[in-house]
Amino acid sequence: MTSFNVKSEDSEKTIVCDDMSPSEWDAEEILRTHSYPESHQLVIHRGVKVTLPPQILAAYTIHSKLASGTFGSVFYGEEKSTRRPVAIKIVEASMTKTISYNGIKIPKEAALLQKIPSHPNIIALIEWAEAYEKHWILVFEYHGFGRDRLKFTLRHYLRNVAKSRGKRGLTENKVKKIMRQLLSACHHLEKHGIYHCDLKLDNIVVDTEGNLKLIDFGLAVEGEKGRGRIGSIFPPEMYDHYIPYELSTAQIWVLGTVFYQLFEAAKPYHEERVKSKALGRVMFSRHNRPSNECVELIDWMLKTEPTHRPQSVSRVIEHCWFMCA
Numbered sequence: 001m002t003s004f005n006v007k008s009e010d011s012e013k014t015i016v017c018d019d020m021s022p023s024e025w026d027a028e029e030i031l032r033t034h035s036y037p038e039s040h041q042l043v044i045h046r047g048v049k050v051t052l053p054p055q056i057l058a059a060y061t062i063h064s065k066l067a068s069g070t071f072g073s074v075f076y077g078e079e080k081s082t083r084r085p086v087a088i089k090i091v092e093a094s095m096t097k098t099i100s101y102n103g104i105k106i107p108k109e110a111a112l113l114q115k116i117p118s119h120p121n122i123i124a125l126i127e128w129a130e131a132y133e134k135h136w137i138l139v140f141e142y143h144g145f146g147r148d149r150l151k152f153t154l155r156h157y158l159r160n161v162a163k164s165r166g167k168r169g170l171t172e173n174k175v176k177k178i179m180r181q182l183l184s185a186c187h188h189l190e191k192h193g194i195y196h197c198d199l200k201l202d203n204i205v206v207d208t209e210g211n212l213k214l215i216d217f218g219l220a221v222e223g224e225k226g227r228g229r230i231g232s233i234f235p236p237e238m239y240d241h242y243i244p245y246e247l248s249t250a251q252i253w254v255l256g257t258v259f260y261q262l263f264e265a266a267k268p269y270h271e272e273r274v275k276s277k278a279l280g281r282v283m284f285s286r287h288n289r290p291s292n293e294c295v296e297l298i299d300w301m302l303k304t305e306p307t308h309r310p311q312s313v314s315r316v317i318e319h320c321w322f323m324c325a
């Protein structure tokens with residue numbers, strides 16, 4: 001076990017983590033621009049104010065802003081009855097997909113999460129509500145630096161490890177630990193007919209032990225076929241705008257990209273190459289080159305032709321690289 005310091009705006013704390021973690025971590029500072037606890041209104045973005053519904057005000061204390069996006073913000077808070085930390089996501093209703101259930105509109109992100117049984121690597125939704133100013137409020141369990149209330153995604157994790165190792169990328173063992181969890185989450189979703197569709201480093205939150213949870217189901221879909229570009233990592237077939245493609249094999253490509261990023265902190269191919277479908281084998285820098293089994297698996301996941309990739313998440317999990325210790 002290693003202990004390391006985390007600097008937040010008003011204090012410096014020592015946290016204990018597993019021995020593969022770096023000695024110095026800086027998670028992104030939370031935005032302490034307002035004192036929220038007594039306020040009924042939150043400033044979301046571009047000066048837009050949202051009035052919290054009474055049941056949300058009664059149940060949670062809001063401490064600080066975790067993240068600010070174009071169509072909403074995420075706040076760090078605490079459930080009053082249990083004192084457990086929560087993440088409260090507030091998004092513009094006009095920018096959010098909804099589904100109708102018995103004549104009632106539900107944000108799709110909440111509806112899909114409610115449908116699947118809980119999983120240790122998928123963020124748990126606690127509740128959702130509608131705000132007067134046409135915004136949705138979704139309350140999730142918080143996962144990250146716990147009581148230190150810091151924003152910590154897989155991107156921050158990679159950045160910190162690079163700093164402490166003096167070179168980019170994670171060790172092969174660490175990558176295996178992360179990929180096992182990510183694949184387990186995706187396998188669980190796939191079993192229930194759901195694809196996340198926005199898998200990327202910023203949508204995976206991590207704690208100090210490297211335990212991760214998948215967040216942000218805003219683009220998630222139910223079904224087997226996709227059409228057009230979804231998310232921010234595009235496999236070659238997503239550039240064929242009008243041709244429907246299999247979500248399962250498109251997701252394998254995206255997972256292969258995240259897999260590669262864990263070693264190289266960069267995407268395997270430039271967009272232009274993906275578009276042109278002239279890819280060739282993935283290249284690793286000499287200092288990061290993983291074992292042959294691992295390179296073979298990444299290469300398989302990143303095949304140009306979807307039918308040449310593993311056809312499901314379970315095929316990836318069964319690969320010999322995961323089987324050996």
Ligand SMILES: Nc1ncnc2c1ncn2[C@@H]1O[C@H](COP(=O)(O)OP(=O)(O)O)[C@@H](O)[C@H]1O
Binds near residue numbers: 144
């Ligand atoms: N449950 C959570 N626990 C910890 N941090 C979270 C949680 N949900 C969101 N965040 C933080 O807020 C950021 C934005 O949340 P996200 O759901 O991805 O919204 P957006 O749709 O704006 O991308 C994430 O990158 C993460 O840093």
Ligand SMILES: [Mg+2]
Binds near residue numbers: 202203216
């Ligand atoms: Mg996101």
